[in-house]
Amino acid sequence: MHSVQFTAETTPADGLRERDFTVAGVPGVLWSPAGATGREPLVLMGHGGGTHKKWPGMTGRAERLVRAGGFHVAVIDAPGHNGRPLSADDEREVAALQQAMAAGEPVGPIVVRHNARIAERAVPEWRATLDALQQLPEIGPDGPVGYFGLNMGTAIGIPLIAAEPRITAAVLGMFWPDTVAGPAARITVPVQYALQWDDEHIPRAAGLALFDAFGSQEKTLHANAGRHKEVPRFEADSAVAFFTRHLRHPAPVPAS
Amino acid sequence: MHSVQFTAETTPADGLRERDFTVAGVPGVLWSPAGATGREPLVLMGHGGGTHKKWPGMTGRAERLVRAGGFHVAVIDAPGHNGRPLSADDEREVAALQQAMAAGEPVGPIVVRHNARIAERAVPEWRATLDALQQLPEIGPDGPVGYFGLNMGTAIGIPLIAAEPRITAAVLGMFWPDTVAGPAARITVPVQYALQWDDEHIPRAAGLALFDAFGSQEKTLHANAGRHKEVPRFEADSAVAFFTRHLRHPAPVPAS
Secondary structure, three states: OOOOOEEEEEEOOOOOEEEEEEEEEEEEEEEOOOOOOOOOOOEEEEEEOOOOOOOOOHHHHHHHHHHHOOOEEEEEOOOOOOOOOOHHHHHHHHHHHHHHHHHHHOHHHHHHHHHHHHHHHHHHHHHHHHHHHHHOOOOOOOOOOEEEEEEEEHHHHHHHHHOOOOOOEEEEEOOOOOOHHHHHHHOOOOOEEEEEEOOOOHHHHHHHHHHHHOOOOOEEEEEEEOOOOOOHHHHHHHHHHHHHHHHOOOOOOOOO | OOOEEEEEEEEEOOEEEEEEEEEEOEEEEEEOOOOOOOOEEEEEEEEEOOOOOOOHHHHHHHHHHEEEEEEEEEEEEEOOOOOOOOOOEEEHHHHHHHHHHHOOOHHHHHHHHHHHHHHHHHHHHHHHHHHHHOOOOOOOOOOEEEEEEEOOHHHHHHHHHOOOOOOOEEEEEOOOOOOOOHHHHHHHHHEEEEEOOOOOOOOOHHHHHHHHHHHOOOHHHHHHEEOOOOOOHHHHHHHHHHHHHHHHHOOOOOOO
16 A cells, blocks of 8 residues: 655644645645644545646635634645646547637537546545555544545546545535446445536526436535536635534434 | 514523514514614615514524624514515415415426515515614614525615615525526625525525626635535524625725
């Protein structure tokens, strides 16, 4: 089993500890409450397509999760992102995406098929990263684990959560159902799902269909007025409340 | 202008002050933080059909709003509810509703038309109550005012908010669009709207259509898995967060 190799440590803001790491060569970052002594729950965060582990959306959400929730938060760079090697498939799809955007054509079909192939590579990387993170004494092998990712973070998150029983609560959103409705139906943990009501890329019916597909008994849709990139910041606070509810006060498992 | 006549005062729980009142003969209840000295924002709550101002759903939400938000919370009994006189129309519709339920027929059409007529009577009562409550020194004439009501509380709330510029934020949900989509389109204040994804009374498309109808630039749909009466309790906490955001930190009004 691979272990976490820490490569740098900083204090980007009061109360926040930031450690860069690699697991089997995959670069990641772990944010933690500064000065925490006991074990705290872990939230894995998946970044969106074309961004990276320290994109402002990631650092902003991480800071809220650490400060307001007291969680550890880990992000890894997705395959082909932030200087990680591009496959021939990545190169073709990035070119196709740029062409579609330049021509004003829909990007959905390209994003959907490309993210499905990125997810195939990303899921085993996440599982190895989780194995390694759980060896740290401040996280531990039995602690609660959540997942938070929108856009490509959902394209990777859905097959990851479907495969990974250690993840017991997830905040997802902003994707098409085509390639992920199948694994979404196998997910039974509590899910909070964000979509934008006026999304110019993902048709409203497609977003609602993916929410509908989750097998979870407890699932909540948060649909906000606005376009694709206008997810309101208060959804980050809502995610903190969701993870606090599920990772800090898990409901008792009913006797079967 | 009518004023608030207080008729009883109790302390139902630590930190909570409960005062029964009437305004022009309409009975209400005002919950407040015990020992509060300055002015605090006011949340008006509308109860559901067939219930009353101190129904458990009302007292539970009020307690959270007072304790976690520091708000004043007022509820009045709707016309024809809690011993208030029934009109001939009320009597006919209550009988029609009981018949439909006994026969296993849809109740929606009866609820929709009856609640529209209750709302015609309730809106002026709410406005007179708000006039009177704003004369109290602990609320004041210029303080922020929100509205929170589901089911019949939404059937009354939508025309009330459309008519009432003093209400600047609202949590609504669980109604059909038929009679209220028109006034909903004239509402422009922030709205959080709850619906149940598996509602056995309100078809999913009807619930989504009403959310779509609101004219508000900031609107958020919270759709939860479950049947009509299974709205999760955490939605009450979410309402506290929403009102705290809007009644305690209102966004600056842009220069037009």
